[in-house]
Amino acid sequence: MAEDQKQQKAEEMLEDAERTVINAIAETMDLYGVTPSIGRLYATMYFKHAPLTLDDMKDDLGMSKPSMSTAVRKLQDINIVKKVWRKGSRKDLFMAEKDFFQYFAHFFGDKWEREAKLNLTAIQYAIDELQQIVDDDEIDEEMKDHARRDIQQLEDYKRYCHWLERLAESIESGEIFEFLPIEESEKEKK
Amino acid sequence: MAEDQKQQKAEEMLEDAERTVINAIAETMDLYGVTPSIGRLYATMYFKHAPLTLDDMKDDLGMSKPSMSTAVRKLQDINIVKKVWRKGSRKDLFMAEKDFFQYFAHFFGDKWEREAKLNLTAIQYAIDELQQIVDDDEIDEEMKDHARRDIQQLEDYKRYCHWLERLAESIESGEIFEFLPIEESEKEKK
DNA sequence: AAATACGTTAAAAAATAATTTAATAAAATA
DNA sequence: TATTTTATTAAATTATTTTTTAACGTATTT
Numbered sequence: 001m002a003e004d005q006k007q008q009k010a011e012e013m014l015e016d017a018e019r020t021v022i023n024a025i026a027e028t029m030d031l032y033g034v035t036p037s038i039g040r041l042y043a044t045m046y047f048k049h050a051p052l053t054l055d056d057m058k059d060d061l062g063m064s065k066p067s068m069s070t071a072v073r074k075l076q077d078i079n080i081v082k083k084v085w086r087k088g089s090r091k092d093l094f095m096a097e098k099d100f101f102q103y104f105a106h107f108f109g110d111k112w113e114r115e116a117k118l119n120l121t122a123i124q125y126a127i128d129e130l131q132q133i134v135d136d137d138e139i140d141e142e143m144k145d146h147a148r149r150d151i152q153q154l155e156d157y158k159r160y161c162h163w164l165e166r167l168a169e170s171i172e173s174g175e176i177f178e179f180l181p182i183e184e185s186e187k188e189k190k
Numbered sequence: 191m192a193e194d195q196k197q198q199k200a201e202e203m204l205e206d207a208e209r210t211v212i213n214a215i216a217e218t219m220d221l222y223g224v225t226p227s228i229g230r231l232y233a234t235m236y237f238k239h240a241p242l243t244l245d246d247m248k249d250d251l252g253m254s255k256p257s258m259s260t261a262v263r264k265l266q267d268i269n270i271v272k273k274v275w276r277k278g279s280r281k282d283l284f285m286a287e288k289d290f291f292q293y294f295a296h297f298f299g300d301k302w303e304r305e306a307k308l309n310l311t312a313i314q315y316a317i318d319e320l321q322q323i324v325d326d327d328e329i330d331e332e333m334k335d336h337a338r339r340d341i342q343q344l345e346d347y348k349r350y351c352h353w354l355e356r357l358a359e360s361i362e363s364g365e366i367f368e369f370l371p372i373e374e375s376e377k378e379k380k
Numbered sequence: 381a382a383a384t385a386c387g388t389t390a391a392a393a394a395a396t397a398a399t400t401t402a403a404t405a406a407a408a409t410a
Numbered sequence: 411t412a413t414t415t416t417a418t419t420a421a422a423t424t425a426t427t428t429t430t431t432a433a434c435g436t437a438t439t440t
Contacts, residue, residue: 024312033223
């Protein structure tokens with residue numbers, strides 16, 4: 001087989017290998033509500049060792065520049081893509097977080113914190129309102145029971161929210177890896 | 191204030207309390223890609239102590255029965271709603287999981303398992319293909335380096351996937367609560 | 381200062397997804 | 411067995427989201 005033919009086949013294999021993983025990553029992100037295009041953008045960036053400009057992305061994904069602009073901002077919002085500065089270039093440059101443990105911490109940790117805060121506010125408001133019903137002597141017993149049952153359920157929900165916050169913290173701080181260590185890779189195993 | 195006026199005001203307060211939490215839950219679920227309607231359905235069921243029929247849901251949410259049918263199936267798919275059997279009723283009856291720790295285990299645990307499996311398959315396929323490039327003497331060094339870098343990165347990704355699997359397991363089994371115990375509620379604190 | 385390059389916003393178009401109505405299928409009752 | 415009840419599927423509609431093209435604003439270069 002001719003030299004450059006071999007070379008070209010290798011090129012295709014490498015692209016196929018990357019594309020396979022890119023699709024899997026994008027599909028995964030879709031699972032958690034990240035749109036396929038945004039997922040594909042992150043996954044594409046995952047395989048780049050140099051930071052990308054909006055034009056690079058546009059060329060890689062075959063999409064418009066405004067799309068890339070908004071997509072990359074969403075990735076910045078969930079903290080898995082960072083803007084990097086590089087002397088010389090006028091264009092903005094972006095770099096994907098490649099450490100999936102960091103990715104996980106940002107993607108889930110940040111959402112859990114937001115979830116906990118959001119719900120704790122609602123829960124507290126609801127409990128206060130329900131407690132007023134329980135405390136009012138003129139309300140009939142049936143409704144009071146209903147209120148009491150809701151309060152009880154919401155107290156459980158509250159504990160869950162606090163647990164979520166602690167889970168997020170322990171991932172943020174890395175503390176969780178004491179409990180669930182990252183295993184050494186196969187080849188490093190004795 | 192008249193008796194039944196007081197009563198009616200309490201009714202409104204109770205509804206307001208529940209609605210507040212329902213909105214928060216639905217908003218939370220939306221954060222992870224569950225559509226608002228499906229989120230609202232779960233949240234509504236969360237406050238019911240008796241199982242619901244499709245007609246109950248339809249009335250509660252003011253939507254069509256087919257919508258409820260498909261929505262409730264999605265909730266069953268993520269294992270946070272169960273069909274229950276009750277003597278007498280011909281209609282299907284559904285009950286929401288109210289323990290949010292169980293909810294969490296199903297919602298995230300199941301997804302993480304799926305994510306890990308999906309990606310590990312893709313990663314292994316890609317590594318095998320990349321290894322062929324590395325092992326081929328006729329390929330030029332630049333492409334080999336690219337392949338080697340990809341392999342290294344994918345090995346890290348693999349470790350993350352295995353870690354995710356273990357995290358899912360430890361939540362499924364409850365083992366995680368040894369590390370991150372569920373705190374007693376305020377009132378039970380000494 | 382004029383021209384160019386770059387990123388973002390706004391409006392329009394295209395593509396998806398959600399929802400409903402209508403039709404079908406399956407089960408239960410009479 | 412015919413009728414009714416219930417749930418699901420299919421087709422059509424509506425609503426939402428994504429994507430693009432066009433316009434704008436700002437900064438940089440010449």
